[in-house]
Amino acid sequence: MVKPRAIDRKLLRDLRRLWSQVAAIALVLACGVAILLTAFGMIRALDTTLNDYYGRQRFAEMFASVRRAPGKLVEEIRAIEGVRSAEARKVGPVTLDLPDRPAPGSGRLMSLPAGAPLLNMPLLVSGRMPDPDSDREVAVNARFAQANGFRPGDGLAAIANGRRLDLTITGMLRSPEFLYSLPPGGLMPDDAGFAIIWMPERAAGAVLDLEGAINDVALTLHATAVTAEVADRVDALLAPWGGTGVRLRDQHPSHAFIAAELQQLRNMTVVLPPIFFVIAGFLVNMLLGRIVALERAEIGLLKALGYRKSEIALHYLLLAMLVACIGIAIGWLAGSWLAGGMARIYARFFDFPWLIRPDGLDVYAISGLLALVVAGLGAARAALTAARLAPAVAMAPPAPPNFGKGPLDRLAAGRWLSQPAKMVLRGLLRWPVRAAMTMLGLSAGVAILVASSFMIDAMDVVMDSAFYRANRQHATLVLGAEAPAGAALQARALPGVLRVEPQFDLAVTLRNGHLSKRLSITAQPPGGDLVRILDTEGRIVAAPETALMLSRQLAEQLQVGPGDMVEVEVAGDRERDFSEPVAAVTRQYLGLGAYMDHDALAARLGRAPRVTALHLALDPAALPEFQAALKTLPTLAASVMLTEVRDSFRETIRQNIRWNTILFLTISGLITAGVAYNGARIQLSERARELASLRILGFTRTEAASILLGETAVLALLAQPLGWGIGALIAQGMVSGFDSDLYRIPLVLTPANFARASLLTLTAILAAALLVRRRFDRLDLLDVLKTRE
Amino acid sequence: MPMDHLGDRQRNLSARSKTGAPADDTGTDRQAAFRTEGLSKTYGAGGPNEVRALDGVDLELPSEELVVLLGPSGSGKSTLLNILGGLDHATRGAAWFREMELTAMTDRQLTRYRRDHVGFVFQFYNLVASLTARENVELVTDIAMDPMPAAEALSLVGLDARLDHFPAQLSGGEQQRVAIARAIAKRPEVLLCDEPTGALDSRTGVAVLSALEAVNARFGTTILVITHNADIERMAHRVIRFQDGRVIDVARNRNRVAAEGIRW
């Protein structure tokens, strides 16, 4: 082994001497590396897995629903230029009578084509596929089976189209179409209460009254196909049969959700690591700046001895590189561990059959390289200063800093200030850039906390608005098909039902010139008390008798406001298209909304009012009877117990919040303490002599320490409002970032949030200050005065 | 460059006659180690705080001598030393080390020059605190062309027993001797010492001076020592007096005393 050069041994000893600051910087850097590694790794794992899974199981690229079309129509679709393959399916809702659940579960019945499916091929997890000729055998999704403890051979009671079916489960499947699946009307996945049921085509036709007919098509295209053209031709073919318009993958519920998750990961990769890297770079800059200032004489000496500029610059760069290497090592370890944890969370959340985690050596390399670059940039200024120091100047003791005479300095010279206060103030004014950087670093900690707990407050508002102000029903019954208005009376007759409010959902495309949006118009009778519409101020408003109300989001997307006309294209029934003025804009955090009066919509469509869903208020005492009665209700597609939805929503949010809180507290604590500790340590080493002299003049330890830490205290206080401001900006950014068709969050900034953020960061700063104070207490006065700096 | 050599001698003579020093009977056959011509250094030129640290210094220092440079504080001694050592640039005039014109060299060339030819000893020991005595010496031997082993250099200054001590564990005199060992370890042709005993008491100061004397005698190293201590001139071959940035006197010392014999 080659013996390290003396100058390199100095490096290693410096590193050991500075271990606490090195550790602080390395940890901040490690956070950036770990997050980069995790997020990048997960993005790639999800991408690769999706591609692989979708490819193998031939996940379709285009989907279309139709009310009822002749089965041979699929041949015409296959003949469209650009279509690689097309498969027709029969799809419909069923309700399930599950032994362990009082309320009925719901399911989605899918036909299994006679041969093997060409597209969206399910993957057999256990058991066998149902016999194509059987009218009782079905396969179910594995998660549902697992949640209910079903095994191949078990029976399953379902109600479809008013008929009770006694089915036998032959196997458990997974499908690329249902990586993530929500029950009708639900907000959260419900493995136990919602099933995907695959039934042989012939039997499914009988159950769904679709013999010889189809109501769903899936397609894949040739690579050269023009998607929009194919979509137009499919639409044209399906329109006479009640086609509701084709959807591409990004509108497919399962895929859209995963795509949103991927997007969030990407956002995280763009936002978080740079924050850590910038702060780490800044800490390196502070640390090396101080070391070079303190080692002026040694630098001059090295120069006098004949060391080259490049060797000296490299010496200090290497110190930063070593810090970076420690950070990288920690970051890699933590990142690998985190990525494993994330993979498990994703596996639980999404129904992946497998998760491919491509070995991301390049991700390791890139994150490491970035950390090195960051440390290098942070060290560059100090290294250059060291290299540029003229040897003759460096050998002389540094000139005492030139304390200025600006207006602020005059303020600092005021008589009303005690001498120690003057020392603190002049220290700040003497190195304004450094003071500003430290303040910025400290405010980053505050900002992160403000931004992360803003999410908690925002979710509270969303929950309150969605579940306690807008949706107050105890249960919602989703009907399988449009029913006459009399269905409300039938529901009223169910045991325990106190109040019924009908709702009619009409699938439409809203259009304003070239802008259009596909969604449902929700129509309710006036005077609703269970389900209410909130205006932009959060007040309850009624749907006007002759106009549409749009949620703000939707209005913005269509670029319309009150008074503007919107064209309404009725999906599957274009003869009934109409136009309608916009009356008002509403506030809504989940999904998009378009609202209309129940009777007014019926009048526009030129027919009697109908219902597709019923909102109920229930007598809690009669809940068991109510749920038992639901299991025999023939026209039901699904029942949503809002109390359960609220609970599961709240629970999910609570868990997310817990993890987020832990994560961001750690991050913010590390940054704040790291910056504060470094700042105060630098103060200590620069002022050690001064403070030791004060001690000898008779100042107490505490008095001397208060000068030492006074600067940190002043900066910590100044950093608070700055941090609030930055936090509010980040929150604003998150509000825009989260704004999607699925959901959005309000900008809620409470004084309590600011206070909490400040309290926590000030605690972290105090802890860091106490560490430095302890170091100061241990300093030997004489040692300090004897050493020449 | 024979012409240069000729020129050297002539200027050598004229310099001497200018300073009124007695004709030198041994110096002329030795090659000059350093030579300066009108060497000037002005700080803050043109400003209100203009300082002429060096004001036209003409000087010639023969090889292998131990030269003492005396002068009041602020007279420009350190400035001269720094320029001769390649640490600083002159404002005007020229300085040579042998045939090398220092005042015409780039920073890079000066670095090379320091690395290959010069050893420095400063008033404040200037050791790297995080390196042991041996490692401080190795700082030089790592980059020198033909160094002696670090242990040997330390043994020359009588520090065999302190090889692995850190500066904080050494006395001031010991630290200064480490600095000398470090300076001589690369077998430099010249050793430039700026108040090497300035921070030391008499006894440790003498130990340091003895080390310098030994190096001069043993290796023929040209040594230039700046000091405020007039007693030290007694051990020099030659004494140069400085005032207001000028040489006011150069004298040969005919009755050299061994360092041991000096007290203050």
Ligand SMILES: Nc1ncnc2c1ncn2[C@@H]1O[C@H](COP(=O)(O)OP(=O)(O)OP(=O)(O)O)[C@@H](O)[C@H]1O
């Ligand atoms: N960086 C500088 N800027 C301005 N003036 C300087 C600088 N360095 C030295 N001087 C001035 O140049 C003059 C010569 O300084 P120099 O350090 O050479 O003196 P010296 O003879 O070594 O003094 P001492 O015996 O006190 O060390 C002094 O008047 C000093 O004030």
Ligand SMILES: [Mg+2]
């Ligand atoms: Mg001096």
